[in-house]
Amino acid sequence: MAAQPMQPSQQALRVQRRLSRERRLSLVVTACTALLAVIFLWPFMAVLAQSFNRLDVVKNPMSIIPTAFTFELYEMIVTRYHLERYFLNTLGVVTTTTVLSTFASALAGYALAKLPFRGRNIALLLILAVMLLPTDSMLVSKFVVMRQLGLLNSYWGLVLPSIGGGAFGIFLMRQFMLQIPTEMLESGRIDGCNEFGLFLRLVLPNMKASVAVLAILSLSGSWNSVLWPQILISDENMQLIMPAIMRLRNGMSTDAYATPVTIAAAIVCALLPLGLYLYSQRFFTAALAGALKG
Numbered sequence: 001m002a003a004q005p006m007q008p009s010q011q012a013l014r015v016q017r018r019l020s021r022e023r024r025l026s027l028v029v030t031a032c033t034a035l036l037a038v039i040f041l042w043p044f045m046a047v048l049a050q051s052f053n054r055l056d057v058v059k060n061p062m063s064i065i066p067t068a069f070t071f072e073l074y075e076m077i078v079t080r081y082h083l084e085r086y087f088l089n090t091l092g093v094v095t096t097t098t099v100l101s102t103f104a105s106a107l108a109g110y111a112l113a114k115l116p117f118r119g120r121n122i123a124l125l126l127i128l129a130v131m132l133l134p135t136d137s138m139l140v141s142k143f144v145v146m147r148q149l150g151l152l153n154s155y156w157g158l159v160l161p162s163i164g165g166g167a168f169g170i171f172l173m174r175q176f177m178l179q180i181p182t183e184m185l186e187s188g189r190i191d192g193c194n195e196f197g198l199f200l201r202l203v204l205p206n207m208k209a210s211v212a213v214l215a216i217l218s219l220s221g222s223w224n225s226v227l228w229p230q231i232l233i234s235d236e237n238m239q240l241i242m243p244a245i246m247r248l249r250n251g252m253s254t255d256a257y258a259t260p261v262t263i264a265a266a267i268v269c270a271l272l273p274l275g276l277y278l279y280s281q282r283f284f285t286a287a288l289a290g291a292l293k294g
Contacts, residue, residue: 109173
């Protein structure tokens with residue numbers, strides 16, 4: 001016997017049930033996502049709230065609403081602890097490091113991706129091997145080299161080890177450079193442009209998003225660096241902001257203001273990397289995804 005065709009009302013009822021299940025599932029996923037967002041954001045919001053409280057107010061450390069709103073802690077960053085000079089020191093070092101390391105990484109990545117020279121694959125393998133080494137394992141050798149060069153207590157001692165761009169930066173830029181059409185470079189060579197001219201006039205203008213990604217990663221790494229500046233710079237007036245905050249944090253047992261001022265200073269330190277990431281996030285994910293295709 002032939003099967004009876006399904007009535008339109010039954011079809012509509014089945015579609016309605018399926019849509020209802022999808023809506024319930026969507027609500028559950030949204031609720032779980034919102035709960036996770038609250039769990040992750042609450043500690044940061046609590047710290048932010050504490051940075052706007054008065055020192056003489058008894059506070060709930062988990063409250064996200066300041067008990068008595070004031071900028072007292074942020075004023076003490078300048079008036080009592082004079083951390084602004086460390087911010088300026090850090091800004092100069094980070095700017096120089098970011099510009100030089102990004103340019104060097106892009107140049108090395110271009111050579112590894114587009115220039116057919118002997119030993120290119122070996123150089124790439126060595127770079128990958130360096131990526132496997134913990135950064136702290138190279139601190140002693142870097143310190144010895146900087147001492148032999150007479151760069152202890154010098155900002156160039158902080159900048160020079162980063163000018164090579166780092167293994168990760170070089171590898172990342174190589175992956176970006178693999179997306180550049182070889183035909184475009186060949187046409188430039190036919191027109192008489194040398195390799196450095198090709199890099200400046202053809203490659204970099206087409207890699208703005210990728211260069212921005214590497215610059216942000218380099219800036220964040222330099223801005224948050226603590227151990228290497230502590231080792232190299234012993235002059236207190238030349239210290240960077242992160243070691244200065246660590247020194248302030250270590251004085252919590254003897255200074256009643258150290259803990260709240262450390263919180264406020266940490267909030268200020270987070271503003272620059274966070275602001276740059278928010279500004280550039282429209283192409284950040286796309287550029288990284290493209291690099292992984294190589």
